[in-house]
Amino acid sequence: MSTTRLIVLPAKRRRNVTGGRRAGFGSYAFLALCLVIGLLPFYWSVLIGSGDSGTLRDPNRSWIPGANFFENVGQVVNNPAVNFWAALRNSIIVSFTVAASVVFFSTLAGFAFAKLRFRGRGWLLVAVVATTAVPTQLGVVPLFIVMSELGWTGTIGAVIIPNLVTAFGVFWMTQYLGQVLPDELIEAAEIDGANSFRAFWHIVLPIARPAAAMLGLFTFIATWTDFFWPSIVLDARNPTLPVSLRLLQANYFVDYSIVLAGAVIATVPLLLLFVVAGKQLVSGIMQGAVKG
DSSP, X not given: OOOOOOOOOOOXXXXXXXXXXXXXXXXXXXXXXXXXXXXXXXXXXXXXXXSOTTTTTOTTOOSSOOSOHHHHHHHHHTOTTTOHHHHHHXXXXXXXXXXXXXXXXXXXXXXXXXXXXXXXXXXXXHHHHHGGGSOGGGGHHHHHHHHHHHTOTTSTHHHHGGGSSOHHHHHHHHHHHHHHSOXXXXXXXXXXXXXXXXXXXXXXXXXXXXXHHHHHHHHHHHHHTOOHHHHHHOOTTSOOHHHHHHGGGOSSSOOHXXXXXXXXXXXXXXXXXXXXXXXHHHHHHHHXXXXX
């Protein structure tokens, strides 16, 4: 009569879900240092913005925020020259519109460059990427002339239209879709009778969500904080937020407590965006990494 012997193998040490080793104290210390360095400018703005006109020049200033922050914010919001609420509305409209447009058109172009076959595809992609080497300042004069001829100067359309798609966004989505989008999915959609745009809408966009989320977030931040082109094409009657806050230091004497209070409240929407979308953004990146 045969017997079955059980061989018990030693259990392997449990590893974390990513398959790597657990980070040590040095890694956490380095990340904490990076966090402190990153938050220091924001805390400095809050510190000066919560003081008075002499806080910045006081050698014995306290590192604890003062009690004048909301008073300084009130002077920014209620300043008739700043036109704060109109500027906030314009910044929200411009940033959301540009971010959504860049994500859509960049993903559409990235899908075409990555998966569609047409003559001159490689050279056209090189030409698109090569435009990033041209400084923005070189195109300001002809772009302003075009906006003047169209009668768009002083309107937020002059800020939105030139930024509807970016060369970096096209390159970013081309590289991402070229790696994570299988050709078999596109071929299966074509066999089922779907045209290219339908395949893009139902297959490509869901797969591109992690990269699109990153591109949309970075585009929103860049548009929200953009000062150069809006300061040229817009005026004080219809500004974006950075343009309107410039009026706080348009005098011979600059009250930095008020200026930095305005800078803090202009940064708060970006912090709220990270708080609301941060978890979904990270989960989307991890999902894309696992699928890739």
